[in-house]
Amino acid sequence: MKPRLPKRASLLAAFLAGTALAGPLAAQTTLDVAIIGEADTFDPMMSTKDVVSIVTQHFVETLYTFDSGWNVAPLLATDLPQISDDGLTYTIGIREGVTFHDGSSMDAKDVVASLERWLEVASRGKLVADKVASVEATGDYEVTITLTEAYSPLLSLLAFSNSAAAIYPEEIIGETIDPVIGTGPYKIAEHVPDQYLQLVRFDDYSSRSEEPDGAAGARKQTVDEIRFVPVPDPNTRVEGLLSGQFDFADGLPAESYGRLESSDVADPMLLQPFGWPVFALNHKDGLLADKTIRKALQAALPMDDMLFAAFGDDKFFLTDGPLYPEGWAWRNDAGVELFNQNDQARAAELLKEAGYDGTPLRILTSRQYEFHFKMAEVARMALEAAGFTVQMDVVDWATLGERRNDPALWDIYISHSPFLPEPSLTDMYSETSRLGWSNPEKDKILAQFTSETDPDKRKELYTQLQGQVFEDVGFIKIGAFNALSGLAEGLTGVTETPWPFFWNAEPAE
Structure with a gap:
């Protein structure tokens, strides 16, 4: 086993110590976890953000x-x-x-x-x-x-x-909950916004007795303290991990894989396949309430180029249209002929048919997930070639989370999702989501899908639902990707999952 280097003083360490890590003295065993940004709520009912799930699952639990x-x-x-x-x-x-x-x-x-x-x-x-x-x-x-x-x-x-x-x-229980009180293996000790969230072991925790299995089974509380540190810049997360400042870093850029693989301090954790980047479309207000303009958007996008710009190496992406990957029960080919058209001339024809008047198409994105921004830049060039006027609104992830709740402020926001075991966990299919996607045929199929209990009939209905995603342009899957995180050499007990948890984590001695 490669020896883990001690956390050492450096310009980066001094920076992090003076900003992100300044705080109370560490307990006997502490994990420092770099996350992509501040969790803007500790009430997981109120958020679909991955960073909120990652943090709150340690102190709030579900049935x-x-x-x-x-x-x-x-x-x-x-x-x-x-x-x-x-x-x-x-x-x-x-x-x-x-x-x-x-x-x-x-x-x-x-x-x-x-x-x-x-x-x-x-x-x-x-x-x-x-x-x-x-x-x-x-x-x-x-x-x-x-x-x-x-x-x-x-x-x-x-x-x-x-x-x-x-x-x-x-x-x-109320409209808002503050402070949040849960049953989890850790509890909140201190929170300094934009610097750290300090969780400490909850001594009266009642763990399940089964062997750990994913997020199920025993939650052993093997470390005394977990500190979640928001580090918006992905390269700073990489450098902090490689310097020994962090025990785990989430959401790392693909180009850092080689450095992690050759490091004596940290190892890469590659989730493969992880999920899919998505352009979420505003059906409630603005340009994309018009189906013909949605079809022009769909026709113009060059998925290969967007994915290559985002990830740079086909080790990390796959240009794949079906909404589920190979080997999953839900995979089907309905509508995939409309995926990755990369046809700006056809898009221009559709814009003319729609009577497009040059109103800016507003793309809401963030650089805290750098691959979102890189995809948006390539999409912008293709869309402008097709005749769209494009307005790029680049904000921090917390601001994006706020703005996407107001349909007057965006036409597209860029996000991503892991592949989930139940399609209905993706709320974009529903009229009640922030997208507001609804048409009589899709709504009927979705209602049948969620009420049907026979697995084979549900597969048939999901095939129809995927067809609707492409034909009505409900939202746009860009492709599939693998997600990179990194962990300190010798750290064990961290399950490979889209929402990493640390209640069974054990640092190297």
Whole structure:
């Protein structure tokens, strides 16, 4: 094993110590984790941002989670629910002896109040809210969810840490929650915005007893303290990892892979395949409410060039149209003939047909995910060649998260998603998402897809749904990519996942 170098003084170390890492004295065992930016909320119900999920999963928990095979597994629930034959009633046992960070004990009333809030305020809770007849405490440690119609993705929604069905004490439930009080293995000790979030071990944590398996099973609290450090510049995250300042760094640029691979201090962690970059389109307001202009956008984009500019090496990307990769049950070829047209002349014809008047197409992006910005730059050139006027709005990730909630401020925002085990976890399909994508045929297919329980019939319906994504230009997948993170040499117990967690992490001695 390569020896891990001690954290040493350097210009970079001095910079980081004076900005990001200044704070309270470290506990006996501390992990310093560099993340792409500040988590703008510690309430995971209110956000779909990966950086929020990464941080909050350490102190807020859900009834269910996912194991390493993306199977739903119990977390705060005792076991998987009892589901009635008609799929309308879910009876969920709640674990006894679980303590919140304020010292109170969790029971069914806390779960009911939390789920009712999730249905009201969370983007993924809203996906199912109109199908929920009631959420009731049917015992001190039992909750029953009654639906008006079957909804097959429900358990996956309850397990997801993103727009999460988080469980809070009943007493703090409100429109906003501050401070956030959870049941997780760590609790918040101190937060200095834009510098660090200090989490310390929660001594009264009640872990599950099963062997760790993905995010399921035992959460062992092997380190005393975790410090999440927002480092917006990706190259600074790389240098901090290579200097020994960080134990883990998320969201690293592809070009840093070779340096990490040859380093005596750090190792690369490559998630392959990870997910897909996406142009999210505004159907509510502005240019892209016009389907013909959406089709012009689709026709103009050069996916190969965009992906090469973003990642630079085909080790890190694949120009692939279907919404799921090879080997996944959901993969199909519906509509893929419309992928990667790279036909600016056809786009120009469609713009003329739409009567396009030169109104700027506003692309909202950020450099904290550098590959988003690089894709946007190549897209801009192709779109201008097709006759679009393009306005690039480059902001920090937190600002992008705010602006995308106002349909008056953007036409496209650039994001990405891991490949998820249940398509309905991607809320862009729903009319209630911030995209506002709706047409009668798509809405009918989506309703059938989420109410169908037969796996083969669901695959058939998803094929139709993917066809709608391409034919109506609901949103635009750019391709597939592999994600690079890095960890300190000798650090173990960090699962390869889109949302890294550290409750079982063990640093090198």
